Amino acid sequence: MTDPLFDSPEEEIHFDLFNVKNVSVFIKRDDMIHPFISGNKWRKLKYNLIEAQFIEKKHLVTFGGPYSNHLLATACAAAKFGFKSTGIVRGEPVENQTLMICKLFGMKLQFVKRTDYRDKQLIFNSRFADDADAYFINEGGSGNDAIKGCSELISELKQTYDHIVCACGTGTTVAGLLQGIQLAQTYTMVHAISVLKNAAEIEIGLEKFTKNLCQVRLHSEYNFGGYAKTNFQLLSFIKDFAVSTGILLDPVYTGKMMFGLFDLIEKDYFLQGSKILAIHTGGLMGLLGMSKEFNAMDN
Ligand SMILES: *Cc1c(COP(=O)(O)O)cnc(C)c1O
Numbered sequence: 001m002t003d004p005l006f007d008s009p010e011e012e013i014h015f016d017l018f019n020v021k022n023v024s025v026f027i028k029r030d031d032m033i034h035p036f037i038s039g040n041k042w043r044k045l046k047y048n049l050i051e052a053q054f055i056e057k058k059h060l061v062t063f064g065g066p067y068s069n070h071l072l073a074t075a076c077a078a079a080k081f082g083f084k085s086t087g088i089v090r091g092e093p094v095e096n097q098t099l100m101i102c103k104l105f106g107m108k109l110q111f112v113k114r115t116d117y118r119d120k121q122l123i124f125n126s127r128f129a130d131d132a133d134a135y136f137i138n139e140g141g142s143g144n145d146a147i148k149g150c151s152e153l154i155s156e157l158k159q160t161y162d163h164i165v166c167a168c169g170t171g172t173t174v175a176g177l178l179q180g181i182q183l184a185q186t187y188t189m190v191h192a193i194s195v196l197k198n199a200a201e202i203e204i205g206l207e208k209f210t211k212n213l214c215q216v217r218l219h220s221e222y223n224f225g226g227y228a229k230t231n232f233q234l235l236s237f238i239k240d241f242a243v244s245t246g247i248l249l250d251p252v253y254t255g256k257m258m259f260g261l262f263d264l265i266e267k268d269y270f271l272q273g274s275k276i277l278a279i280h281t282g283g284l285m286g287l288l289g290m291s292k293e294f295n296a297m298d299n
Pocket residue numbers: 039040041069070140167168169170171172173174253254281282283284
């Protein structure tokens with residue numbers, strides 16, 4: 001881990017809407033950190049990997065759904081930093097592009113029924129009791145280590161922003177950003193765009209991890225019906241955005257985040273002159289599972 005991945009760039013994007021509303025919008029390109037150890041998944045893994053290396057564990061065991069960006073990031077990071085890896089996948093055995101690439105990086109896959117999947121520590125204890133090298137990494141990395149990794153994004157920033165906008169699944173990344181802001185002691189406001197119908201849970205989760213809730217706003221009106229749910233409006237937004245900027249977004253996380261940001265700007269949510277940073281949390285391999293949806297748009 002003495003071989004850090006690089007700080008991702010911040011770049012400004014330009015749309016007529018931003019001129020009309022007199023706001024400037026930048027993107028923190030965490031999608032460029034690495035093609036597979038991407039975005040917030042790298043930040044969330046980092047201190048787990050350092051810990052595993054420190055206590056001389058050689059085998060990473062972690063968990064995820066069949067399209068998990070976290071499994072993919074762990075598979076690649078394991079290969080890059082000299083670990084073996086096992087991915088415990090939720091549900092019946094399947095094949096898809098994400099899992100194919102996980103296997104290319106040498107990850108062994110074990111499928112676990114949804115009902116059994118819930119207790120991850122139990123799965124780990126029963127299946128890897130004999131493996132002294134095995135190191136448990138929770139889905140998405142463990143709480144405090146993951147938050148610490150995500151908080152470091154703030155210290156990389158080249159300027160101070162009035163607002164930071166970020167996609168929010170479990171809320172770990174947002175909790176990390178808040179922690180970073182608290183350390184930096186800026187007035188920045190964090191906007192969490194919830195991609196699931198779990199706003200209440202996130203609120204409880206954030207309370208657990210941060211003390212400055214007055215610097216966060218949760219936006220739950222951009223989940224498009226729930227996790228991985230999409231519609232034509234979202235897909236065509238993603239397509240137009242890609243055409244105008246050369247930047248890809250995925251329909252599960254960053255597409256909803258950016259759609260929400262545009263809508264908030266449209267509705268004059270931000271003061272004139274605001275400087276806004278959108279976090280590109282990466283995870284673009286998720287697009288591979290969406291080829292049917294995007295191809296259907298051409299008809
Ligand atoms: C996992 C993921 C998220 C959600 O992160 P949380 O810390 O769970 O809120 C956001 N964006 C992308 C691209 C992801 O892969």
